[in-house]
Amino acid sequence: MPPTPVRRTLVTALVTLLAVIGGLLLPVTAHASPAVQYTNPLASQRADPHIFRHTDGYYYFTATVPEYDRIVLRRATTVQGLSTAPETVIWRRHTSGEMGAHIWAPEIHFINGKWYVYFAAGRADDIWRIRMYVLESSAANPLTGSWTERGRITTPWDTFALDASTFVTNGVRYLVWAQQEPGIATNSNLYIARMGANPWTITGPTTRLTVPTLAWETRGFKVAEGPAVIQRNGRLFLTYSASATDANYCLGMLTASASADPLNASSWTKSAGPVFASNASTGQYGPGHNSFTVSEDGQSDILVYHDRNYRDITGDPLNDPNRRTRVQKVYWRADGTPDFGIPVPDGVTPVRLMSHDTPGSAVRHWEYRARLEANVSPLADSQFKLVTGLSGSGTVSLESTNFPGYYLRHRNHEAWVERSDGTTLFRGDASFTRRAGLAGSGTVSLESVNFPGYYLRHRAGQVWVEQNDGTATFRGNASFVLE
Known part of the structure; x- marks a missing residue:
């Protein structure tokens, strides 16, 4: 059944914090092989x-x-x-x-x-x-x-x-x-x-x-x-x-x-x-x-x-x-x-968005909220089908693999995976322009359609859509390898 929005408990918050800290302490892991799509x-x-x-x-x-x-x-x-x-x-x-x-x-x-x-x-x-x-x-x-x-x-x-x-x-x-x-x-x-x-x-x-x-x-x-x-x-x-x-x-x-x-x-x-x-x-x-x-x-x-x-x-x-x-x-x-x-x-097989600056960590959904995590289980929580953007040609949307009809979208700058309600607002929130990665060759960055200059990025273990401040940290946080 689809995930249900429940208020995070203290235990959940602690788990999230430990995951972030653990990610910092883990040895650097090489990126997996690049995306292949059929x-x-x-x-x-x-x-x-x-x-x-x-x-x-x-x-x-x-x-x-x-x-x-x-x-x-x-x-x-x-x-x-x-x-x-x-x-x-x-x-x-x-x-x-x-x-x-x-x-x-x-x-x-x-x-x-x-x-x-x-x-x-x-x-x-x-x-x-x-x-x-x-x-x-x-x-x-x-x-x-x-x-x-x-x-x-x-x-x-x-x-x-x-x-x-x-x-x-x-x-x-x-x-x-x-x-x-x-x-x-x-x-x-x-x-x-x-x-x-x-x-x-x-x-x-x-x-x-x-x-x-x-x-x-x-x-x-x-x-x-x-x-x-x-x-x-x-x-x-x-x-x-x-x-x-x-x-x-x-x-x-x-x-x-x-x-x-x-x-x-x-x-x-x-x-x-x-x-x-x-x-x-x-x-x-x-x-x-x-x-x-x-x-x-x-x-x-x-x-x-x-x-x-x-x-x-x-x-x-x-x-x-x-x-x-x-x-x-x-x-x-x-x-x-x-x-x-x-x-x-x-249809087209899905991809994973792997962080450029945190190798081995993928964007995944958990109780609707998008976050960055290593060793994602179940795997499908981190797989997205790249489809034509809900807001129209020239854009892309990311549809959940294990919950078809749910898309990665932003609201209040936070990234969530939610079911499309068909509104113009949702279509814009769930559509991105695919750019060459801000961190350089071999990466991609996803720019918000309805907030130009704002990019999908990870911060503190969660995923956001925020304005590019031009720093090396932001460029790394907002760049992904598709695998």
């Missing part, structure tokens, strides 16, 4: 998305199509370019026998100079007999090259298996996947093994990483599937999807030290709750089956996932075609762990 959804009716950035300068995109009958591939030099890139069918299901139904969750990887697509498929005569398979191509451009079927990935059990993915750590390549293990009453658990002599063969012991047992993993079905690995800050983070594929679908995460043995189940720690889930405020439901890529400048990690923009589904969710591919930036906490935030609203 427009969602990236692709309609494309589920289980996988985006791979190759050294040839292209992003390669594949995903499940609603008909479950083929594997498609696109490429573009930018992530956003994938939304309009021509799509090529690189393989179609068999008309009989193996690989004849339920063509699911393709992933494309470049391994030892060749392209590989991992995917799941059922039999034409037994559509739920789903197993994992691999295609190979030696072409420079996998959209135009021929593909060879390398067959099924053999695992210890001949049971329901899907969502194969691969990663390398400490020079060793591993396969991770989801499978139904005999004797365990779940739809699927997560497993890992070393890759063998080629990218479609595993070798050595298979380790069960996790079994869905928690409430958020077992809504509708007991599911752990769609593993994806990102490596940062001396750790391995393995995200996975849990529960039924409706609005209950969500992401959990396993974490291991990069120096630990990934084949040892005790190396991994499971998140207590989902790390990414449906959000009614932003109108996003059932986010899951993710992959990771990087921004065009190589400085930001990008979460790639699917969801729907409605909650209620008639019939089996697997028959609903409207899962869309979406992307948004991954942020990293001070402790080195990823913060995925919430599925952001459709």
Whole structure:
């Protein structure tokens, strides 16, 4: 529910004071990577998305199509370019026998100079007999090259298996996947093994990483599937999807030290709750089956996932075609762990206003009042969508990410986040002219539309709109880095 205006208590005031003092005592933190903005959804009716950035300068995109009958591939030099890139069918299901139904969750990887697509498929005569398979191509451009079927990935059990993915750590390549293990009453658990002599063969012991047992993993079905690995800050983070594929679908995460043995189940720690889930405020439901890529400048990690923009589904969710591919930036906490935030609203992805002179601190809202704070939680409190200004062309307004329809505005020189009431006064208070940063290159400053010469700035831990006095302090306080 939206924040409610309550009078600050003595405890609240003390917390605010401590936060300001604490910010002064904290070691200087480098700014995070610059803003990357995309427009969602990236692709309609494309589920289980996988985006791979190759050294040839292209992003390669594949995903499940609603008909479950083929594997498609696109490429573009930018992530956003994938939304309009021509799509090529690189393989179609068999008309009989193996690989004849339920063509699911393709992933494309470049391994030892060749392209590989991992995917799941059922039999034409037994559509739920789903197993994992691999295609190979030696072409420079996998959209135009021929593909060879390398067959099924053999695992210890001949049971329901899907969502194969691969990663390398400490020079060793591993396969991770989801499978139904005999004797365990779940739809699927997560497993890992070393890759063998080629990218479609595993070798050595298979380790069960996790079994869905928690409430958020077992809504509708007991599911752990769609593993994806990102490596940062001396750790391995393995995200996975849990529960039924409706609005209950969500992401959990396993974490291991990069120096630990990934084949040892005790190396991994499971998140207590989902790390990414449906959000009614932003109108996003059932986010899951993710992959990771990087921004065009190589400085930001990008979460790639699917969801729907409605909650209620008639019939089996697997028959609903409207899962869309979406992307948004991954942020990293001070402790080195990823913060995925919430599925952001459709449209242009939001940014954060990071203080130029207090690195690591962001403008955020809390009980309506705007303030400056480090290590903001929840993340979405510090994310704003830059939209065309409510007062008209040539201006910008900052719309709250987790409370759409609420805007950063000033009244009595104090900055607040409040719902637009449609008045001329509100539109002016919530509109700014974007200027080159008063502190210099790489920064931006936001000048009030209805009070020219007045800028958004922070002071004493809170955010204000005040007149530029020309001092170095003001210039620093009124300059922000967008990330």
